[in-house]
Amino acid sequence: MTFTLPDLPFAYDALEPYMSAKTFEFHHDKHHQAYVDMGNKLAGEGSKYEGLSLEDICKKAFAEKDQPVVNNIGQHYNHTHFWQWMKKDGGGTKLPGKLEPLVATYGGLEKLKADFVEAGKTQFGSGWAWLVIKDGVLAVAKTPNGENPLMSGAQPILGCDVWEHSYYLDYQNARPKYLEAFFDHLVNWEHVEEMLG
Numbered sequence: 559m560t561f562t563l564p565d566l567p568f569a570y571d572a573l574e575p576y577m578s579a580k581t582f583e584f585h586h587d588k589h590h591q592a593y594v595d596m597g598n599k600l601a602g603e604g605s606k607y608e609g610l611s612l613e614d615i616c617k618k619a620f621a622e623k624d625q626p627v628v629n630n631i632g633q634h635y636n637h638t639h640f641w642q643w644m645k646k647d648g649g650g651t652k653l654p655g656k657l658e659p660l661v662a663t664y665g666g667l668e669k670l671k672a673d674f675v676e677a678g679k680t681q682f683g684s685g686w687a688w689l690v691i692k693d694g695v696l697a698v699a700k701t702p703n704g705e706n707p708l709m710s711g712a713q714p715i716l717g718c719d720v721w722e723h724s725y726y727l728d729y730q731n732a733r734p735k736y737l738e739a740f741f742d743h744l745v746n747w748e749h750v751e752e753m754l755g
């Protein structure tokens with residue numbers, strides 16, 4: 559398949575003050591574009607990945623230790639959803655119907671937030687914090703660099719980019735503050751619910 563950069567589903571300044579237009583100009587227009595361009599070179603038409611879905615390319619590349627494809631196609635998948643996992647006036651405590659029982663079984667939204675923030679905070683260096691469904695159960699996870707939970711057999715339903723390029727302009731080194739703002743004010747819980755399938 560040919561990979562393309564999706565448009566942001568909101569205006570560049572829509573998520574201010576939690577995530578600035580300047581951050582999106584670099585993060586979406588430059589960083590994500592670079593993953594798309596490298597992805598097309600490494601795993602596009604004519605490659606051994608031809609005909610596979612984005613999800614299946616992530617899994618195959620990881621299984622075969624094809625690190626350049628893990629990095630670039632992993633990041634294309636991650637960022638494509640990351641933009642959709644946020645919205646203006648997101649976050650809050652009102653969850654869509656299918657999510658509510660999963661979060662209740664986990665131990666409640668406050669515990670989920672604390673564990674999610676902790677996962678992002680303790681991901682050493684670059685990577686992602688996640689909510690996943692593994693064996694039918696909601697869990698918190700973290701991955702390094704461009705990896706994602708698909709590669710270890712889980713279904714990602716929410717991810718937060720903890721690469722410095724995602725927060726440094728707005729929060730400098732305060733990664734926990736960024737993760738809390740993401741969870742409290744930006745999460746598009748409707749897209750999280752959609753990812754349940």
Ligand code: MN3
Nearest residue numbers: 589719721724
């Ligand atoms: Mn990023």
